[in-house]
Amino acid sequence: MVQRTAQYERAVHRYELNAAVRRSIIGGLDLPVDPDLVDDDQPLFGRGLELDSLDTLEIVSLMEEDFGVYITDEQRFVFGSVNKLVDFAEASQPALDGA
Amino acid sequence: MERALTAAELTHRLPHRHPFVLLDGLHSIVPGVSGVGVKNISISDPVFAGHFPGQPIYPGVLLIEAAAQACGVIATDSEVIEDQTSIGYLATVKRFAFKELVVPGDQLMIQCARHVSLGSLIEFKCTVLVGKRIVAEGSVAISIGLGAGR
Numbered sequence: 001m002v003q004r005t006a007q008y009e010r011a012v013h014r015y016e017l018n019a020a021v022r023r024s025i026i027g028g029l030d031l032p033v034d035p036d037l038v039d040d041d042q043p044l045f046g047r048g049l050e051l052d053s054l055d056t057l058e059i060v061s062l063m064e065e066d067f068g069v070y071i072t073d074e075q076r077f078v079f080g081s082v083n084k085l086v087d088f089a090e091a092s093q094p095a096l097d098g099a
Numbered sequence: 100m101e102r103a104l105t106a107a108e109l110t111h112r113l114p115h116r117h118p119f120v121l122l123d124g125l126h127s128i129v130p131g132v133s134g135v136g137v138k139n140i141s142i143s144d145p146v147f148a149g150h151f152p153g154q155p156i157y158p159g160v161l162l163i164e165a166a167a168q169a170c171g172v173i174a175t176d177s178e179v180i181e182d183q184t185s186i187g188y189l190a191t192v193k194r195f196a197f198k199e200l201v202v203p204g205d206q207l208m209i210q211c212a213r214h215v216s217l218g219s220l221i222e223f224k225c226t227v228l229v230g231k232r233i234v235a236e237g238s239v240a241i242s243i244g245l246g247a248g249r
Binding site for chain 2: 053054056057058060061064070071072073076
């Protein structure tokens with residue numbers, strides 16, 4: 001039986017938050033992709049999910065509406081991958097941080 | 100500080116011309132953030148010749164265009180965009196819903212408020228009211244770009 005340490009709980013929380021962000025993006029952008037098949041380190045733009053600048057604005061809108069996270073021009077680095085988005089979300093929105 | 104623009108002043112701020120200037124005024128302007136467009140629906144509007152004969156109903160697509168014109172002016176207001184050759188292009192339309200018919204005699208108040216922005220893109224939430232009734236609502240994104248040498 002797995003011991004439910006604080007570290008384990010945090011890993012589970014992070015796994016679920018990543019999944020929620022993937023579902024929000026894939027659903028919000030109506031992409032023909034299974035959210036579970038998107039790698040958390042996969043690039044969102046270019047050869048990744050092939051998103052464009054209008055999709056970027058929609059991700060900003062989705063993160064604000066679904067997670068209460070506001071992304072500004074200075075934080076464009078967060079669009080690198082789902083993991084970068086969630087790292088930023090946890091850092092900027094304490095309620096999302098499972099620690 | 101809140102500002103207001105008359106129909107005549109709007110023609111200096113919009114690239115559109117008759118018959119496609121759809122706003123009669125814009126007030127409560129907070130540059131780059133929000134404002135309220137005014138649109139009077141008149142039976143003399145040529146669109147009613149065909150939409151529809153004997154049953155004049157203002158087209159929903161023109162409600163979106165009127166909201167986009169209001170957002171375009173708010174987004175490129177002189178207090179936030181120094182280069183006044185910039186204009187706002189309609190980039191996306193999201194979840195617009197038409198809840199009641201708009202007919203001649205109605206006066207539309209088009210409330211526009213910035214939701215999110217990134218770079219030259221700004222998304223506004225728009226609520227179109229006749230009196231206290233919401234007749235349409237949805238979001239539009241405006242892309243700020245260079246005009247064609249107005």
